[in-house]
Amino acid sequence: MIEHYIEQVSTYAADIDNLITMIAVITGFWFVLVEVVFLGLIVAYRKKPGVKAQYITGEEKHQKRWIGIPHELVLLCDIAVIIGAVRVWVDVKQTMPPAQETVRIIGQQWAWSFVQPGPDGKLDTADDIKTVDELHVKVDTTYHFKLEARDVLHSFSVPVFRLKQDAIPGRVITGWFRAKKTGTHDIQCAEICGIGHGLMPARIVIESAGEHNAWMAAQAALATK
């Protein structure tokens, strides 16, 4: 459902979209059913001259069935939704595939900074590559990100990845993503962070391995200059 509005670029985007579609089908069924019955009853039982309303307490067993059975069906649907939701959640947020690359993401008023390991392959060394408001990643590579905030809450959100995670000052939160298509997409801040909250646009550039390595080399060269 969501893919009609926005591309699926990460590996788990389809899982999340499928979950949303499943919920849409289940809730859509109930929604249509209840609204049809509801509107139908309004039409069917409009006041007619000489016809008195029926006296139904709803307390007897055969009457209660009319709400009891749907109620149990709702419970079944709920269980299906919970199972679906937890499965997706565990995959996306709770467990993480092993990292091929690691990137540090720092939110501050009002910009995103990205720190990638330089040629030595380690974070927090002198040759780290730092960029602002532009994140370059390789396609088909599992990235772990370490999310931090300098001042207030921010939220790192990449709609095409279906990824979102709040950044909290004082904490390091780890997450992962794996892009499956090249391209350039938006990063939004999804947690109000002050006056410039709407002015915090960043871009994520997903490149092929060759392009990415070329970019890394250029950045490293810039840094040493």
Next chain:
Amino acid sequence: MSDAAATHGEHDEAAHLAHYMKIYRTLVVLFLVSVSGPFISDHFVHSKALVLVTAFGIALVKAYLVCAHFMHLNVEKKFVIYMLTTALVFMFLFFAGVSPDIMEHRGRNWENVAAREETASALKEQAERAAHPGEHEGAEHAE
């Protein structure tokens, strides 16, 4: 309620008063125990269990005595007790739901770096102070 009580004789009244005094004396004794536990732990035998039992276990008993006998919850309608207990239970619920994030400083895929650093540096500073007590007069009056 007051009318009914007024019809009781002098004897009942005295018994009632004696009951209040008895509760009060128990409370004072418990209070002394609750203070002495931590005192013993600080100055003689260091025991965390002793502190917990005397300070918090006895606080529970004291609170029970005050609630039951001074607030008269022992003769109050059951409903009131349920109502107050419900409020308390919600607080336990709050604690249970929140402590995995606040009390713990490390969890699945996250780490509260600031809290860990703060704890480490503060403990280090406290250890240094303990090693050189003379420099910190302020710390002494507490006991």
Next chain:
Amino acid sequence: MSQPAEEHAHAHDDHGHDHDHGDTGAHGHHEDGFIKKYLWSVDHKMIAKQYLFTGMAMGLIGGFFSYAFRMQMAYPGHNVPGFGVVSPNEYNQLITNHGTIMIFWLAMPVLIAAFGNFLIPLMLGCDDMVFPRINRLSYQIFLLSAIVLIASWFVPGGGFGGAWTAYPPLSAKSQYNLTPLGSTMWVIAVALEFVAFLLGGINFVTTAMNSRAPGMKMFDIPMVVWMIVIASILFMASVGPLVAGAVMLVFDQQLGTGFFDPVRGGDPILWQHLFWFFGHPEVYVVLLPAVGIVAEIITVFSRKKLFAYKTVLYTAFGTAVLSFFVWAHHQFIAGIDPRMANVFTATTVLISIPIAEMMFVYVATLYGGSITLTTPMLWALGFIGEFIIGGVTGIFLGSSGSDIYFHDTYFVLAHFHYTFVPIAVIAVFAATTYWFPKMFGTMMNETLGKIHFWGTVIPFNGIFIPLFITGMGGDHRRIYNYANFPEQWTPHLIQMREFATVSLLVLIAFQGIFFINFFYSMFKGKPAGNNPWNANTLEWQTVSPPPHGNFAELPNCYRGPYEYSVPGREEDFWPQNEVG
């Protein structure tokens, strides 16, 4: 009380907003004295009207704010007529105060305080609330809180702009939010408002528990009274941590304490828990009175007994208890431990069961009825029809997996507007049109009422269905201009935003009809008589409007509130106080 004197009394109700600002001079010729009658009254009906008018005035302000920021959304950077160009800072202030007002100064005062005050003593057959002076104090504190909130917009630095959830550190430190005074005044205003509702709530609960008419058993209490009482209890039981949190936040702002400061041993996540531990039950605090109101109205206008009264009551209790177990679904991606999210997903999705059951009961009540579509009935049915949308879209957000995408998008916004608008607008209009005859003694105009109904409900869907779509397209909330985000600046999404804004303009325009109808009917409407709707509940068994003391003789109660169309009776209604 004679009719002319009463007429005269109403002449000043429309100055409700004025006497908030101390307009007292010209009305001294009253017997009771203007102040004593309108500002210092201990009569629960007058206090209800005070709450109603203050709530409406605040609602108008909140509506104006939504107009300003919706215009900015559709036409960013353009001059908004009547406001000017919206700066990012003003945009944040507008959305923050819009949310705060609509929940704390419209939904709560009107649904709980105004109708609670008006209905509880009348429906229970009492002469007044049990603590009239505490009731008066409650309104006065509430009024003070509204004044503090309004004043906060005019202090140096401007009003608070950190969203109605006020997450620290943004809300806690002025170097981040740049509103050193506005943010503190905002917290104080909210805290005062809580105090007002705690006082009011204690009054409601005690009155309902202790002061029912002789003969009125537990299950003879009208549903709306039950719901307001459950809501008040829910409020009392959940607001405590946030009151403590408000104190902590003010101290963080003004005294430099470290409660929410990570480098001094505090924790910003703590506020989110304190806030949502209250914030989620709060949703049901306003929902329950609304469903109670709807129960009264659909039974009267379908001439039916409420289907399974006890079931409705149990589902309400179930909802209230469950609502304490779900709060962290607001924080799935806010940095809580991912394992906890699984627990909260389960509890959250399960809360759909009592709510769904409640809706089933209302639909079932219509079966076999004799339905007249009067204005109040239209509103009540509109509530059911629209609230279901709010309910089902909640499932997307309560399940953690899909919330990863939807969190803090316009989908969330549209979802909770589909719950809050039915609650705070549709149900309030239902209640106002239904009890207007009792409040003011005159009937509202049906034609104007129906025009207003369709003119509100259709544009309402026109606003929020497009916002569901922009949310699915990835629009995040609280961003003042999407032109900065190439993926959100597509013709399709721009069109949707414009459509929503135009719908809002239409909706606002139609509200004029309501106010014309309301004030015209108050003075010139035809007299209502005691029981214009042939209803059973006790408030309709006294004169309209009821005098001070409510009943000439306090009624006894002989049966439940929904004995409509009882077989073997000539009349299709059977008042609760009728002997035999």
Next chain:
Amino acid sequence: MSRPIATTRSVTGIATGKLAVWWVLASEIVIFGGLLCSYLMHRLGHPEFGGYAAHTNTALGATNTFVLLTSSLFAVRAHFEAEHGRGKSAANWLYMTVGGALTFLCIKGYEWHHEISEGFVISKNAFWSFYYTAAGLHACHVIGGAIIMLIIAQDAKKNQELQRVELIGIYWHFVDVVWIFLFPLLYIAK
């Protein structure tokens, strides 16, 4: 102002005023509960809080516990006298209770003065923030209770509104119970 008839009804069998007081206490439990839960989580998560708590004055805190316990006894005596219709005597016991409240506040003031002058101010760190906020919130309840008690004592002296003596007593015992927990939480947990 005459009292509404509604106030005199009592379907639950609990007098209306008393029922209201119980509801007040229920809402107070969650206010203090929220604050103390927050404190407790920090306390258990931060072992260094124990070191900070060592700077509090346990002896004075203990004295205050004793003062409040004793004032609770006075409050219950006042209730006892009121129950037997002796308004004047009840008022006197209430004044004694207020005396307890004042003693409590004086000791508290001395303690705080001492701590602040040593540099342990509310903004020092989260422990001191919680320390002053929790004890301060409690002290506000003590002050509020004392003021209400004085008002009630005025009426009780004239044998009016004697049922209110019990109500303020219940509230006072609650304030006492809160302190019974605050004392070990803030002073002893080292």
